[in-house]
Structures are given as C-alpha cells and as structure tokens.
Amino acid sequence: MKFYRSITVFGVPNRVVCNINEQILDTNECWGFGPGEKVDNMVVLFGGITMMYFERRRYGHVKRIQFNPLYTTHVLTDSRRMKVKRRQLTLKDYLAYFCSGLILLEDILTADFAHNLELFFGMLMNCSQDDRPKFEVHCDITLIQTNLYDCGIIVLQMMELWDGHKKFDGNTMPNYTNEQLQHIRHQYIWHWILDVDNIHRHEVLQYYDALL
Secondary structure (H helix, E strand, C coil), X not given: CHHHHHHHCCCCCCCEEEEECCEEEEHHHHHHHCCXXXXXXXXXXXXXXXXXXXXXXXXXXXXXXXXXXXXXXXXXXXXXXXXXXXXXXXXXXXXXXXXXXXXXXXXXXXXXXXXXXXXXXXXXXXXXXXXXXXCCCCCCCCCCCCCCCCHHHHHHXXXXXCXXXXXXXXXXXXXXXXXXXXXXXXXXXXXXXXXXXXXCHHXXXXXXXXXX
16 A cells, blocks of 8 residues: 555656556556546556557467557558558558567457458458458447546456456446445556566665565
8 A cells, every 4th residue: 555655646756667568657657546546548558558468478479459549540541542642551560559579460360359450451461352351349338437537447457358258247347346446556556566577666666665
C-alpha cells in the first residue's frame, strides 16, 4: 500500500518507473491508477504492448495482437485513395507499430483479428482480394461501468482476459465491483514495476524505499 500510494500520488516529481521491452511508464501516467482517477490512452497502449510481450515471453508466440490507433489512421486513410496512389506497404512499415521482434508474420496470420485488418494483410502479402486472409468478428456484451473513472481499467482487463469464451456467467468478462477494480489498479502497478524485465525495478524500489 505504501508503494502504491507513493507511485500514484499527484504532484510527485516525474520519473520513469518502468521500462519493459522499450515500453516506458512514468509517474505522471501512474497517477491515473490512483483511487478515482482516469487512466489515459498512453497507459492503455503501454498495457496492450506489454501484455503481448508477456505472452510471447511465456508461450513463445503472440495470439492476441492489439493495434494502437496509429494503425487505423495509417491504413484506413491510405485505403481511401485511388489504387494507383496507395502506398505499397512492406513488412518494415508494419514493424513500426510494434517493438522490434515482438510480432512475427506467423503470429498475425494465426491471431484472432477483426475483419477490417484483412486489407492491411492483403497489402502486406501482395495478394488478390480472393486470396486475402479472412477474419471472424466477435461481438460481446461487456460489463456495465458503474462509475465515471474506471473505463481505462476495464479496457485493460478486456484486452487481458478476452479469449472468446463466455466463462463468467455467460459473459467474456466478470462484473467487477468498485472495490475489485480498485484492487486491479494496485495489481497493475505492482505487476509492471516489479516485473523481472523492468530495467528500472531496483532503482525505483530504492528511491521509494518500498517495504516488500
């Protein structure tokens, strides 16, 4: 509790507290994990990429790939152009959306993806529309947010838990109470900062004089 409060209190000097696979989290972003605060979009991007890194580290591959909004802007904007004016995307362009070595083409082709990614992969593979990979869309009913500030926490949980199976009383996610969501805030801070691959782990613990 002491460590959590020290990291998430408003107004502390900004410093990097987590760097996992070149993904950075600082105290300004950790403030959003404080009680009743809102997690910002950059933390959600950090969380999504870090979850994929953990999955590759544990299983040797990534099956649930999460794109950030830069992908949507890049690909969908380009797809509206005339064919002769569209950019010829390569795998090097694709790698700009992820850390080096995190996602392989084999991961993409076997992942659970939305159908609007078919265009992107068709361009990557330089194949015709008939040969383009097909993706199935899953529409699930998510839990009802009971407050005005836990939306980011719920999104992080959706990315982490969703596997297409309705394991929680006929739904793909549990119905959290406010107390449970607050506990999840604690868990994210501890889980990320104490991870063995966080290169700032020891110096952060020394700086905050955390009693583990």
